Amino acid sequence: MKDLIKITLNLAILFVVAGSILALVYAHSEPQIVRVVKMEKEKALKSLIPDASVINSAGAYEPIEGRTSHYYVARDRNGKTIGYIASSWSKGYSSFIHLFVAADPSMRIKAIKVLHEEETPGLGDDIGKQYFQDRFKGKTLDELVVVKAPDPTKILAVTGATISSKACTRGVRTGLEFLIKTYGPQSVAGGHNKDSLTEGSQKHK
Amino acid sequence: MSTAGKVSYVGLVKNGIFGENPIFRLAISLCPSVAVTNTLKGGLLMGVAVFFVQTLSNVSISLLRNFIHPRIRLPAFIFIIAMWVTVINLLLEAYAYSVYQQVGLYLELIVAFAIILARAELFASKNKVIPSFFDGVGMGIGFLFALLAVSFFRELLGSGSLFGYQIVNAKPVLLFVLPAGGFFVMGLLMGFFNWIDMKFFGGQGASGAAH
Numbered sequence: 001m002k003d004l005i006k007i008t009l010n011l012a013i014l015f016v017v018a019g020s021i022l023a024l025v026y027a028h029s030e031p032q033i034v035r036v037v038k039m040e041k042e043k044a045l046k047s048l049i050p051d052a053s054v055i056n057s058a059g060a061y062e063p064i065e066g067r068t069s070h071y072y073v074a075r076d077r078n079g080k081t082i083g084y085i086a087s088s089w090s091k092g093y094s095s096f097i098h099l100f101v102a103a104d105p106s107m108r109i110k111a112i113k114v115l116h117e118e119e120t121p122g123l124g125d126d127i128g129k130q131y132f133q134d135r136f137k138g139k140t141l142d143e144l145v146v147v148k149a150p151d152p153t154k155i156l157a158v159t160g161a162t163i164s165s166k167a168c169t170r171g172v173r174t175g176l177e178f179l180i181k182t183y184g185p186q187s188v189a190g191g192h193n194k195d196s197l198t199e200g201s202q203k204h205k
Numbered sequence: 206m207s208t209a210g211k212v213s214y215v216g217l218v219k220n221g222i223f224g225e226n227p228i229f230r231l232a233i234s235l236c237p238s239v240a241v242t243n244t245l246k247g248g249l250l251m252g253v254a255v256f257f258v259q260t261l262s263n264v265s266i267s268l269l270r271n272f273i274h275p276r277i278r279l280p281a282f283i284f285i286i287a288m289w290v291t292v293i294n295l296l297l298e299a300y301a302y303s304v305y306q307q308v309g310l311y312l313e314l315i316v317a318f319a320i321i322l323a324r325a326e327l328f329a330s331k332n333k334v335i336p337s338f339f340d341g342v343g344m345g346i347g348f349l350f351a352l353l354a355v356s357f358f359r360e361l362l363g364s365g366s367l368f369g370y371q372i373v374n375a376k377p378v379l380l381f382v383l384p385a386g387g388f389f390v391m392g393l394l395m396g397f398f399n400w401i402d403m404k405f406f407g408g409q410g411a412s413g414a415a416h
Contacts, residue, residue, distance in 0.1 A: 003276070010274045014281055018288040025292050029299035036302045118310055122243035122364065122382040160379050 048102035048111045049074040049083045063088045063174045067096070071179065074102075083110055084179045090171030092117060093124050093163040101136075101175035107183075112136045112172055117164075124164030132158055132165070136172060141180065144173045214339045221343025228351035228391065229398040233319040238352060239387035241311055245368050248356030250308040252349030254293065258315050259324060259348070261289045263341030266329040273330070282325040287316045320348060351394075358390045 045055045052074035060070050071086040085102045095118035102110040114128040126132055135155050136144075146166045147154040157165035225231055228238055241247040265285050266273075273281045294312050297305040305312075315321065324344050329337040360366060363381030365373035380386040402408035 003274070007274045007277050010272070011277060011281070014269075014273070014284060018284060022288060022291055025295050029295040032299035033295070036299065040302060121241065121247055122360075160382070 044100060044113050044115065045072060045085060048085055048100055048113055051076060052082060053077045055085065061086075061178055063171070063178065064090065067098075069175070071182070081105060084183055086175040086179050087115070088171045088175030088178070090167045090174065092119050092127075092167035093161070094119055097127070097164075097168055097171050099168065099171050099175070101172050101179070103176060103179050105183075107141065107176065107180050109136050109139045109172070109176065114168065117168075119164045120161070124158070124161040126158040126161060127164050127168040132168075141173065141176050144169050144176070214336070217336060217339040218343035218346065221340065221345070221347035222350055223347075223398075223402075225344075226347040226351055226398070227320040227344055228348065228355070229395050231320070231323070232395070233323060234348070235388075235391065237311070237314050237318060238355065239384050239391065242352055242356035242387055242390075243359050243363060243382045245353065245356045245360045246307070247311075248352035249349075250304070251311050252345075252352040254308055254312055255315060255318065255321070255348050256342075256345030257293060258286065258289050258318075259321050259345040260338065260341035262286045262321055263324055263329040263337040263344075264334060265289070266325045267332060267334045267337035270330045270332075278330060279322075279326070282322055282330070283316070286321055286325070290316050320344060354394055355387065355390050358394075359387060362386075362390075 046052070049055065053076055055072050055074045058071050058073045060068050063069050067089040069087040069089060071084065073081060074083040074085060076082050083102055083104050085100055087098065087100050090097045090099075096116075097114060097119070098116040100113045100115060102112070104110050112133050114133065117125060117128050119125045119127060139153075139155070143153050143155075145154045146157050146162065146169050148157055148162065150156050155165065155169050221227075223230075227234055237251070241251040262282075262285055266282055269281075269285070290313060294305075294309070297312070298309070324340060328340045332340070357367070359381045360368075361372065362378050363383075363386060365371060365375065365377040378386070381390065399408075
């Protein structure tokens with residue numbers, strides 16, 4: 001009986017002390033964390049379309065079940081629309097991949113950015129690296145196909161991580177498809193000549 | 206007294222690095238070690254994180270060793286370890302976000318690391334604060350050292366690079382990046398350390414000297 005009281009008291013004191021320490025640390029770091037995460041997101045958006053002067057949230061959609069994504073419109077100083085960004089989710093090899101897709105008004109990919117993935121370290125997590133993300137630059141919806149041998153009009157998979165590469169590409173595809181559906185298929189069919197590019201940007205003047 | 210004390214502190218640190226190296230001699234916490242050591246960076250960040258958690262837990266558990274009731278010591282130890290991991294996690298996320306993005310995934314795993322609980326039970330709960338501190342430092346450095354050694358070979362052989370910088374241009378051996386390769390490297394290094402111990406220090410090898 002004496003032991004029981006002692007043990008209870010023991011645990012109670014330990015939990016109260018440790019809980020207070022945690023609460024103190026949390027109270028100090030939480031506002032900072034919110035700030036940092038918001039800043040990181042703004043930085044990520046800006047890095048996708050560097051010449052944009054404002055990037056406004058335009059709404060939200062659901063790329064895969066249970067995950068909400070936001071999409072954004074980027075405008076330059078004169079208020080002309082110069083691009084769109086959609087965040088997107090996709091199920092990878094061992095995690096959910098969260099990414100940004102940026103497209104110009106002709107719906108050609110400007111850049112992508114993987115925000116979060118927990119794929120196999122050293123293999124699948126290479127999809128988060130710049131060299132892989134650069135492979136999406138300038139691609140149209142039809143060109144978002146993963147291949148294992150180099151092909152400049154397709155997406156070359158990360159060596160040894162075809163599943164993660166495909167998952168990432170699927171996420172990009174979902175995002176781009178959504179942007180096309182929302183902002184018009186200015187050049188989905190052709191999309192290779194300059195005319196369609198200027199046409200697209202004119203529409204949004 | 207003071208000189209004798211100093212020698213034993215150095216001895217405690219040395220013990221963590223060589224005599225009872227968590228990975229090469231005690232062979233515990235192998236699973237998370239295999240998971241993070243396919244890049245040198247992963248090994249380094251994890252090693253540093255374990256170093257801090259090990260030292261902080263050892264000191265706080267040693268401080269509380271007379272207060273914690275023996276029958277609830279394990280939950281109490283885990284609780285203290287979890288508290289430190291959470292504190293480090295929150296502080297990193299708030300003040301070193303880029304580092305947090307690299308290690309956040311592994312950091313929470315440290316709570317369940319056998320080595321930290323093992324040192325709490327075997328050493329910190331039976332010894333005074335200062336020796337416990339040095340034991341924690343030694344074990345932390347030993348763990349860091351082992352992770353660096355393993356990840357050095359794995360990244361070099363498996364990706365042909367070190368810290369992400371390409372070193373070898375030949376096609377690397379993918380196996381070393383995968384978990385199986387991790388066990389090969391770890392096993393070979395373990396054998397190598399046994400060999401050094403037997404050859405130069407007259408030891409009996411880890412299996413014979415186990416306790």
